[in-house]
Amino acid sequence: MQRRTFLTGTLLGAAFATGSVTALTTGASAATVTVSSLADLQREIDRAAPGDRIVLANGTYDVPAGGIRISGKRGAGTHLTIVSQSRGGALLQGDRSxxxxxxxxxxxxxxxxxxxxxxxIPADCSDIRLTRNDFKFADLAGVDWVVVKANGVKVDRNHFHDRTTQGVFLVADGPDAPTDPNRETMARGLTVLRNHFARHTYPGTNGGEAIRLGVSHRALDDAGAVVEYNLFEQCNGDPEAISVKSSRNTVRHNTLRDCAGGIVLRHGNGTLVHGNHLVGGVEGIRLYGNDHKVFNNHLTGLSGRALVIGSGTVRDHVPGEPPAQQRGNDACDRALITHNSLVRNARTLVGEDRAHEPRDVVLSNNILVADAGSLVALRQNTGFTWQGNLLWGGAADGTVPPGGFVRTDPRLQQGADGVHRLSSGSPAIGAAVPTTHPVTDDLDGHPRGSSRDIGSDQYTTSAPLRSPLTAADVGPHAA
Structure with missing residues (x-):
């Protein structure tokens, strides 16, 4: 088979003007071809081979009703790449792309x-990558922008922004008709990396998440999604900026700044939440379900609840339960909450009052600092373990039991990046108790070693290896 590669120079400009294809045959090497019309783009996609690269020239394109079809392309790991000539330079408008x-x-x-x-991204696909794109769909109510039903999808370095209506920026879902009629299945292995989610101003109370991983009736299925190094700014469309409704996910090293929504494990079990910055918004981290691990998070300046250990309308969700019951909250059981720093939030650590109380939660090595109210305002709970926590500030201790904490000044210093870190001589240094889950590094990426400190920061004079994210760290132009 003969292949094509990119041809530069005056012939390329002429091809753009006429809507033709510019190419050069080069034998067996993978081809790069540039097109300047959607008809040529469709033709090149239809005949492309694995490893080919198709470049669409910059411009505004009205996509026909049937969309730009990518069908029956199988590369077994060798990617067909379809790319805009420059980032954001090819604009696609119409019903679909x-x-x-x-x-x-x-x-x-x-x-x-x-x-x-x-x-x-339908369930009959896999290993699809959306990268360095700019997503700003028509502002229509009820339209989720990107829905992933396939396995092994990567969504990285994109910008999702500026929405005022109900709907979600990015949804992980699953197949419409599962093979096993008795069991719904989640899309598995989604990676969400270094995206910028910004300015969702829907004023409603539900249905405006930035990311939703799953849905109530799929909550017991393992998704294995990893949401990491993303920046969320002014994501105000829902109290849940990251809504987890599936099991065995990881949410780490993200920054949520000035967002009404927080990180909420709404349904499902066994998710890890660590190394996240939640700064200056409303909601923090809220937990339902079983066996979650929450560590190394830094929450500061929140006007709502920093950390909620949820109660339930049911004890646990089980396969085959009625739909109405599937949508209910299940109590938080057997969570590990360790090495977090909650500093000067309006409400620090709170509970709820549904029928089923949380049980067997371990709270260890956390720093809680506030100047008013109560540091701990938990309702009914059973079998909680409190160890090695440090409380400080003008706020009352609240409902934390004696023996599970010390009240002393942790000597925090707020850096230029807004992070509260330990200073020399802090009583938190070397004072952590062992944890059942290995916490080998801290919020900044520094190793904890054998003598671990209380809170999200391990004291060191070295510069942070990880810091709160800015717009320069994410989106289409990020490294």
Whole structure:
């Protein structure tokens, strides 16, 4: 088979002007071809081989009703890449943009998406990558922007921004018709990396999340999603900026700044939440379900609840329960909450009063600092273990039992990046008790070693290896 590669120079400019394809045959090497019309783009996609790269010239394109079809492309790990000439330079508008089916190993990069309907990665696909795109769909109520139903999808270095209506920026879902009729299944292995989610101003109380991992009736299925190094700014469309409704996920090293929504493990079990910064917004971290681990998080300046250990309308969700019961909260059981710093939030550590109380939660090595109210305002709970926590400030101790904490000044210093870290001579240094889950480094990426400190920071004079994210760290132009 003969292959094509990119041709530069005056011939390229002429090709753009006429809407033709610019290419050069080069034998067996993978091809790069540049097109300047959607008809040529579709033709090149239809005949592309694994490893090919198709470049769409900058411009504004009205996508026909059927969309740009990517069907039957199988690369077994060798990606077909479809890319805008420059990042954000090719703008796609219309009802839809790319319509995928029965494909794997496809990368879509650098486009400005301005469509009206959902971009779906269907369940008959896998190993699809959306990278360095700009997502700002038509501001229509009830339209989720990107829905992932396939396994092994990567969504990285994109910008999702500026929405005023109900709907979610990014949803992890699952197949519409599972193979086993008795069991719904989640899309598995989603990676969400270095994206910028910004300015969702929907004023409602539900349905405006930035990310939703799953849905109530899929909550007991393992998704194995990893949401890491993303920046959320002014994500105010829902009390849940990151809503987890599936099991065995990881939410780490994200920054939520000035967001009404927080990180909420709404349904499901066994999720890790660590190394996140929640700064200056409303909601913090809220937990339901079983066997979660929450550590190395830094929460400061929140006007709402920093950490909620949830009670339930049911004890536990089980397979086959009625739909109404599937939507209920299940009590938080057997969570480990350790090495977190909650500093000067309006409400620090709180509970709820549903029928089923949380049970067997371990709270260890946390720093709680506030100047008013109560540091701990838990309702009914059973079998909680409190160890090695440090409390300080003008706020009352609250409902924390004696023996599970000390009240002393942790000697925190707030850095230029807003993070409260230990200073020399802090009583938190070397005072942590052992944990059942290994916490080998701290919020900044420094190793904890054998003598571990209380809170999210391990004292050192070395510069942080990780810091709160800024717009320069995420989005289409991030490294």
């Amino acid at each position: 790319f319509v995928l089916g029965n494909s794997d190993s496809v990368t879509i990069s650098g486009f400005a998406f301005r469509q009206r309907q959902t971009l779906v």
